[in-house]
Amino acid sequence: MKQIQNVLAIIPTYNERENIHYVVERVLATDPRVAILVVDDSSPDGTGKLVEEIANDNPRVDMITRAGKLGLGTAYVAGFKYALERGYDAVIEIDADLSHNPDDIPRLIKYAKDAHFVVGSRYVSGVNVVNWPLRRLLLSYGASVYSRAVTGMPYRDLTAGFGLIRREVLEALDLDRIRSNGYSFQIEVKFKAWKRGFTITECPIIFTERTQGKSKMSKRIVYEAILMVWKLRFSSMLGLSK
Numbered sequence: 002m003k004q005i006q007n008v009l010a011i012i013p014t015y016n017e018r019e020n021i022h023y024v025v026e027r028v029l030a031t032d033p034r035v036a037i038l039v040v041d042d043s044s045p046d047g048t049g050k051l052v053e054e055i056a057n058d059n060p061r062v063d064m065i066t067r068a069g070k071l072g073l074g075t076a077y078v079a080g081f082k083y084a085l086e087r088g089y090d091a092v093i094e095i096d097a098d099l100s101h102n103p104d105d106i107p108r109l110i111k112y113a114k115d116a117h118f119v120v121g122s123r124y125v126s127g128v129n130v131v132n133w134p135l136r137r138l139l140l141s142y143g144a145s146v147y148s149r150a151v152t153g154m155p156y157r158d159l160t161a162g163f164g165l166i167r168r169e170v171l172e173a174l175d176l177d178r179i180r181s182n183g184y185s186f187q188i189e190v191k192f193k194a195w196k197r198g199f200t201i202t203e204c205p206i207i208f209t210e211r212t213q214g215k216s217k218m219s220k221r222i223v224y225e226a227i228l229m230v231w232k233l234r235f236s237s238m239l240g241l242s243k
């Protein structure tokens with residue numbers, strides 16, 4: 002596959018003031034080919050202001066500010082469109098809270114030699130999650146098992162939010178038809194890439210629960226995901242969308 006010359010790390014943020022500086026610095030340090038786009042939903046804690054200051058001093062950092070908390074899925078769609086417009090070979094999805102270790106980025110890029118989509122996976126061999134309460138671990142692991150059963154996707158970590166996606170995949174996805182608002186976005190994008198026949202591979206990573214700030218996981222996000230996998234299965238069975 003084509004060698005990756007430049008890659009855009011997309012960091013969605015909502016109230017990540019304590020983390021943003023550190024994550025940006027660590028991501029930039031991994032590889033000179035990596036640039037950063039923060040998609041901030043007008044965080045009330047002033048995350049955007051901090052990013053603005055960083056971006057002013059650094060041409061490798063940019064930001065999209067949205068009017069309010071519009072959800073993780075649409076934040077990534079905005080980032081994907083930005084990456085396509087500016088000619089990036091690939092994007093990296095990474096959380097702001099350092100649950101995803103920026104030092105894994107070079108491995109994601111390496112795995113992308115043979116794959117269109119590299120999933121930073123917690124569940125390739127056992128469970129590699131540090132500091133999650135059992136309840137949260139069961140929710141995440143259960144969501145992967147359930148989504149695999151309903152959709153037939155042969156991967157272990159279907160809700161993973163860390164990974165690398167090549168440009169070809171973004172071009173093939175109908176970005177305006179992505180329906181998930183919340184974290185089911187991660188399942189939907191994997192499903193659509195898989196249905197289109199792209200090579201997806203899982204790269205083992207260790208996920209560590211945040212030490213700063215708060216999780217934005219909610220019941221609504223869980224319900225959306227439970228319904229979404231059935232929507233994906235049926236619309237694909239009926240040939241409504243791939």
Ligand SMILES: Nc1nc2c(ncn2[C@@H]2O[C@H](COP(=O)(O)OP(=O)(O)O)[C@@H](O)[C@H]2O)c(=O)[nH]1
Nearest residue numbers: 013014015040042071072073076096097216217
């Ligand atoms: N722009 C934007 N970012 C969000 C939204 N919800 C969550 N995030 C970000 O998505 C990432 C993952 O969220 P987090 O709350 O850590 O979820 P958890 O790790 O599943 O508990 C973090 O960087 C959040 O700041 C949202 O509605 N809009």
Ligand SMILES: [Mg+2]
Nearest residue numbers: 096098100211
């Ligand atoms: Mg988190």
